[in-house]
Amino acid sequence: MRLLAAICRAALGVAALALAGIALVTVADIVMGNVFRRPIIGAYEMVETGMAFVVFLGVPEIFRTARNITVDLVDHFLGDRAIGAFRFVGALASVVFAAIMAYAMLGPASDAARYGDVKADTGIPVVVLWAPVLIGMALAIVGSLFRLVRRGSEADRT
Helix, strand or coil, X not given: CHHHHHHHHHHHHHHHHHHHHHHHHHHHHHHHHHHCCCCCCXXXXXXXXXXXXXXXXXXXXXXXXXXXCCCCCCCCCCCHHHHHHHHHHXXXXXXXXXXXXXXXXXXXXXXXXXXCCECCCCCCECHHHHHHHHHHHHHHHHHHHHHHHHHHHHHHHC
């Protein structure tokens, strides 16, 4: 569990660095475009690539720590046992959701690698966008499974 936590936090650190890079590229592009009339060629593609890192490498820590957005609609009306069951179902849904998403992404990622797709302006290989996506989803699945097992053992104790 500690190893998974360290890996997920490292992924979150990479996501934070990517977010900082996105901000720097965006500001530099605006300054270059307005001051020198020479915007950064491929800034949009750099931001797009960075977003793949930000979103999908941030997801594993969210799933691992169960920091997903939740809405307490029925918590005030149900007992602890029912709420525990809802949390277990939510953890199970997280695993299923992450697995379906990862499976759906395998085909397009494989195609990008097989055909050697690249971005038009920067020449960034499209497979670079798929690497954090697939790694992030794999970590999200593992993190969700750990949460599911933990939820199951908590439900057994109540």
